[in-house]
Amino acid sequence: MTKSNIDRFDEYAGLIFAHLYAAFPMRVQIGDYQFMPEAQKDGEFDFEMYSRESKFVEATILWLRDAGYISGQVISLGLLDAVLTSKGLEVLKATPSSLVNGPSLGDRITDAVKEGGKETMRSLVSEALGIGARLMSPLVGLSP
Template sequence: MAVSNIEKFDDITGKIFAELYQSFPLPQALLAEDFVEKAVQFDEQVGTEVPTDETEFFIATATWLMQAGYITCKTYPYVGIDNAVLTAKGLEVLKATPESVSSKSTIGEQLAVSAKEGGKEVARGLVSEAFGLGVKILSPMIGLS
């Protein structure tokens, strides 16, 4: 069964969050090749390596996370992102303890463990929970109830 864009987004987001949570507050350069299976491919017409669709998806995910206010970064098309760090909102949601499990570990700590162990399903659930908390944080600011 093919992986949906939402599942790919959640997988990459979990890895980005785990990396930035572990290195906070130090800005990081995140290369697409460290987050996707195949970052570049040789293009016969151009005569050089070009980014894969996976790399473009990684960049689009990081760009969305930045525009949504979870991270700050500078994107470098075809390569990755630089000076990436969690924002106050990103840090707040990753420091929260998820309601869905009995663990006392924060979402960020659990994402770090699942990133190392390859627990994609766990990471996807934690990313969903983080985004749910992000919406709760924003709701009073934009008048949602």
């Protein structure tokens, strides 16, 4: 079964968030190849898989940058000096609504990446992007 573009986006966004959250506040270079471990199997590089996914990973990186979650200088297929923005960090430091005193979204996304929990990671990324959208809403915090 093929994944939807949204599922693919959420998976790559989760990998990118986990990478930058773990590196914060250090600026790092991120490239599409870092988020496609499937392209390297048994010491062989799967160029077909890389070719199919690289533009999608690049588009995910650029969308996260354009939406204000990450910053960095655009380079071929990635970002130089990539880091979470204040918005990205605030979203990832938030605690999921289901866990009042539990780990942050960033910690949970990082754990899901380590454990290979793609469904969990996609769900957490959706929640993080929802929090980010609410942060950007001009009506947040205003009472009627």
